[in-house]
Amino acid sequence: xxxxxxxxxxxxxxxxxxxxxxxxxxxxxxxxxxxxxxxxxxxxxxxxxxxxxxxxxxxxxxxxxxxxxxxxxxxxxxxxxxxxxxxxxxxxxxxxxxxxxxxxxxxxxxxxxxxxxxxxxxxxxxxxxxxxxxxxxxxxxxxxxxxxxxxxxxxxxxxxxxxxxxxxxxxxxxxxxxxxxxxxxxxxxxxxxxxxxxxxxxxxxxxxxxxxxxxxxxxxxxxxxxxxxxxxxxxxxxxx
Numbered sequence: 001x002x003x004x005x006x007x008x009x010x011x012x013x014x015x016x017x018x019x020x021x022x023x024x025x026x027x028x029x030x031x032x033x034x035x036x037x038x039x040x041x042x043x044x045x046x047x048x049x050x051x052x053x054x055x056x057x058x059x060x061x062x063x064x065x066x067x068x069x070x071x072x073x074x075x076x077x078x079x080x081x082x083x084x085x086x087x088x089x090x091x092x093x094x095x096x097x098x099x100x101x102x103x104x105x106x107x108x109x110x111x112x113x114x115x116x117x118x119x120x121x122x123x124x125x126x127x128x129x130x131x132x133x134x135x136x137x138x139x140x141x142x143x144x145x146x147x148x149x150x151x152x153x154x155x156x157x158x159x160x161x162x163x164x165x166x167x168x169x170x171x172x173x174x175x176x177x178x179x180x181x182x183x184x185x186x187x188x189x190x191x192x193x194x195x196x197x198x199x200x201x202x203x204x205x206x207x208x209x210x211x212x213x214x215x216x217x218x219x220x221x222x223x224x225x226x227x228x229x230x231x232x233x234x235x236x237x238x239x240x
Contacts, residue, residue, distance in 0.1 A: 016032045020032060
């Protein structure tokens with residue numbers, strides 16, 4: 001099942017990328033997103049028109065996916081790694097104040113604006129939902145995709161300072177957004193059970209724990225890579 005899902009996603013991504021490069025020429029991440037959205041709408045429309053086989057197959061595949069595990073505990077780590085792979089630590093350090101402000105307060109403000117705005121708009125059109133549910137949507141949609149952001153930045157001519165701020169914010173806001181989302185989820189599931197101590201504990205777990213695990217794994221990878229490179233150099237020297 002996992003292999004089939006990965007093969008399906010890779011195949012669809014390749015097809016959508018080809019269509020975008022051939023016909024639309026949009027930035028790759030935006031083009032793939034737009035085509036995937038149109039494809040999803042077409043599948044639903046076909047289902048409404050009586051062609052149930054395609055829609056039923058799609059629903060069946062999606063029903064077997066645990067998106068909590070797939071996104072928060074799977075894809076998110078690889079997205080952040082891919083986004084930060086080519087960034088220089090010194091550039092991030094030089095802009096740390098702006099990055100921290102944007103990735104924390106900026107995400108909180110965005111969550112509030114998107115959540116409250118969605119809640120008001122839905123209320124106007126007659127779809128009343130709890131405010132905390134709307135804020136959950138705001139927390140989910142506010143963090144940006146670092147891979148998409150960095151791909152767009154490479155096509156623009158901007159100062160290194162602005163590029164570092166935008167790229168750094170896009171890397172760190174996912175963690176802050178995840179914490180906000182989990183806090184709001186606890187509030188939605190069991191109102192009144194979330195205390196400031198629990199919030200601080202969750203922040204410490206995600207921030208301190210995440211940094212600690214990242215440093216350990218990065219150091220071990222660096223050591224293994226250095227040892228492998230040294231071994232290869234010795235073998236090459238001996239072969240000569």
